[in-house]
Amino acid sequence: MRFYEYEARKIVELAGIPVTEYGFCRTPEEARAAAEKIDGPTVVKSQVLTGGRMKAGGVQFADTPDEAAAHAETILDLEINGHMPRGVLVDPKAEVKQEYYAGVVWDGTAKKPLMLFSDMGGIDIEQVAEEHPDHVGRGHISNLDPVFDFQAKQVIARTGVTGSQLTRATPILARLAELFREKDMLLAEINPLAELTDGRFVALDAHMEMEGEAVGRQAELLREELGIAEDDTRESYEPSDFERRVKEIDASDHRGVIQGKDHNFDGNLGLVIGAGGGSLTLTDAVRSQGGKPANYSEIGGNPSVAKACGLAREVLQKDGVEKIAVMMSIVSNTRVDIVARGVIKACLELGLDPSETIAVFRIPGAWEEEGAKILDYYGVEYYDRSVSLWDAAGRAVEKVQG
Amino acid sequence: MSVLIDADTTFIVQGITGREAVNLTRECLDYGSKVVGGVTPGRKGREVHGVPVFDTVEQAVENHGGPIDGSVVTVPPGFTKDAVIEALANGIRLVVVVTERIPRGDVAEMVEYADRVGARIIGPNCLGLIAPGLCKMGGIGGPAADAAKAYEPGVVGVMSRSGGMTTEISSTLTAAGLGVSTAISIGGDAIIGSTYAELMPFFEADQETQAIVIYSEPGGRMEAQLAEWVAANNSRLPIVAFMAGKFMDDEEMKGMSFGHAGTIVEGKEDSATEKIARLQEAGITVVERIDEIPDAVKEGIDG
Numbered sequence: 001m002r003f004y005e006y007e008a009r010k011i012v013e014l015a016g017i018p019v020t021e022y023g024f025c026r027t028p029e030e031a032r033a034a035a036e037k038i039d040g041p042t043v044v045k046s047q048v049l050t051g052g053r054m055k056a057g058g059v060q061f062a063d064t065p066d067e068a069a070a071h072a073e074t075i076l077d078l079e080i081n082g083h084m085p086r087g088v089l090v091d092p093k094a095e096v097k098q099e100y101y102a103g104v105v106w107d108g109t110a111k112k113p114l115m116l117f118s119d120m121g122g123i124d125i126e127q128v129a130e131e132h133p134d135h136v137g138r139g140h141i142s143n144l145d146p147v148f149d150f151q152a153k154q155v156i157a158r159t160g161v162t163g164s165q166l167t168r169a170t171p172i173l174a175r176l177a178e179l180f181r182e183k184d185m186l187l188a189e190i191n192p193l194a195e196l197t198d199g200r201f202v203a204l205d206a207h208m209e210m211e212g213e214a215v216g217r218q219a220e221l222l223r224e225e226l227g228i229a230e231d232d233t234r235e236s237y238e239p240s241d242f243e244r245r246v247k248e249i250d251a252s253d254h255r256g257v258i259q260g261k262d263h264n265f266d267g268n269l270g271l272v273i274g275a276g277g278g279s280l281t282l283t284d285a286v287r288s289q290g291g292k293p294a295n296y297s298e299i300g301g302n303p304s305v306a307k308a309c310g311l312a313r314e315v316l317q318k319d320g321v322e323k324i325a326v327m328m329s330i331v332s333n334t335r336v337d338i339v340a341r342g343v344i345k346a347c348l349e350l351g352l353d354p355s356e357t358i359a360v361f362r363i364p365g366a367w368e369e370e371g372a373k374i375l376d377y378y379g380v381e382y383y384d385r386s387v388s389l390w391d392a393a394g395r396a397v398e399k400v401q402g
Numbered sequence: 403m404s405v406l407i408d409a410d411t412t413f414i415v416q417g418i419t420g421r422e423a424v425n426l427t428r429e430c431l432d433y434g435s436k437v438v439g440g441v442t443p444g445r446k447g448r449e450v451h452g453v454p455v456f457d458t459v460e461q462a463v464e465n466h467g468g469p470i471d472g473s474v475v476t477v478p479p480g481f482t483k484d485a486v487i488e489a490l491a492n493g494i495r496l497v498v499v500v501t502e503r504i505p506r507g508d509v510a511e512m513v514e515y516a517d518r519v520g521a522r523i524i525g526p527n528c529l530g531l532i533a534p535g536l537c538k539m540g541g542i543g544g545p546a547a548d549a550a551k552a553y554e555p556g557v558v559g560v561m562s563r564s565g566g567m568t569t570e571i572s573s574t575l576t577a578a579g580l581g582v583s584t585a586i587s588i589g590g591d592a593i594i595g596s597t598y599a600e601l602m603p604f605f606e607a608d609q610e611t612q613a614i615v616i617y618s619e620p621g622g623r624m625e626a627q628l629a630e631w632v633a634a635n636n637s638r639l640p641i642v643a644f645m646a647g648k649f650m651d652d653e654e655m656k657g658m659s660f661g662h663a664g665t666i667v668e669g670k671e672d673s674a675t676e677k678i679a680r681l682q683e684a685g686i687t688v689v690e691r692i693d694e695i696p697d698a699v700k701e702g703i704d705g
Binding site for chain 1: 479480503505515562567590592597619623627644652658661692693
């Protein structure tokens, strides 16, 4: 789950890391009030879940509250990379002496969080790592032991930072690492971490991303501290009607799982496929043989007839779908006969002839004899494990293309 | 021989009274696996297909009268970390974590704990492992008769990020007369207990195993890690890889996840195309189709 800057700053603040006195505003009037309170030059920043806002004109400087309000008015109407802002953040224009970077990410190979620090802040850390590797300090933290300040100190010292800068930055990186672990983050970044002319260190901008599976147990932070509504899931794109309906069908009973996606799919061959790995393999096999999938889907965990039927119905009702291919890698839990019944029911309910509509049915495994019998009755050819995933996909492509 | 498990392997099932766990226990018993106990807190005194149920792992070990080799953990995500560490704290050294949707931080915690005590975790979000004819630990391959049909004893070690594809690939190897030494469903999450590279030394040491087949997906650096391992270790085993999810390389699919939780292209190193290039550089054969695997394996063994 991604956060807006004003939320990321709040998260950082809650962890005890100093931030400037910022104001999140939804209207130009609120922006004016925030600027008046700051009583000095301000920065007005668009609150969008996308990068490149500086370039797009989403960050503006103001000397007076009137100017801040005027900038807010412009920015609130400015679309950036297809995103409309949720509001603006009004921040005091900081007197910055130097910008640093502090971050924590997962290292999947070490299976531990990795602390990162650089004395070249304000730019992308990947760029710094590539061009100035000696300016990036790294160090793992344990998943079990407490985060010790010295570990953060070592990481910072590796970049050559010393003196009061080292002692002031150390607790900030250590608190960030604790926050990363406690709040189930996938990414926690302060960039820039600014050293002000008066020597203080403050987080001027922050990026946070939370593990999707942890959203439930982080409810207190999300709902109470940040006021994020439960249905505000921050997907990277708006779910389609197809995706929404499949999700509803999946939620309607607890047996098995169906998933459907059609974002950027618009072909004529509907895919009723599974499970995780099988779906990936089959989608590739269809495309590699010239087929045009209308969607991606996953069946798993032995869904009910109603669920299998629901998924097939939704796929069949998508614009441009001519036939469906029902295919899975060998199943041991999901029952072949139940999926067969579901997809045939979907055809019949929509007034379609299963033998014409189901281009291919290739699901070997549990209850396959029963499945084959049902399919045979409706004139649908059944492929067992002797027909490879590749060949089944190829046969489906041939049939839909006539 | 086999890898990690054999005919003598004893294990328990944590969460044994759950619907899926009851089926899994039946399947493993039918296959001849030694399921010596089950744990569900508060259900002590019951039996599941003749297997005694206990409140704690400690009680299960006590009842068995000696160390237990393994555990299959299938409890809800919020309880998994504690269940796994309970097993490890009671001397169990091989834990298969079936549960999916466990937060990454919890997985990392249990894996670090396992490292400290010298134990091994397979999964999470996996179907377990099978040494054909000897032991089935987890739901892998399904009911005993189905598992026997897809998995015949043989010379190929299989490691797969997808549980279902473990069986699909093994069935292909069985049909081709090559068979399987041990097949491991390693799990589909971003962080897992045992990666390809971490399991390679076990296959390397197994005299029965003559070749390795892996099933991979986009996301993560597990394949790059395997390529590095192969380059550094001069392995005797030819490796054949199949990479699914090439369609995710399309620009418009970036940032979307399909299939497993770990399947999301985030950096430049973790797309299907990048991974294929890396594997090939290390001398690993990458096939386009599952049905090409047996010939590629034979070529690797003979070549």
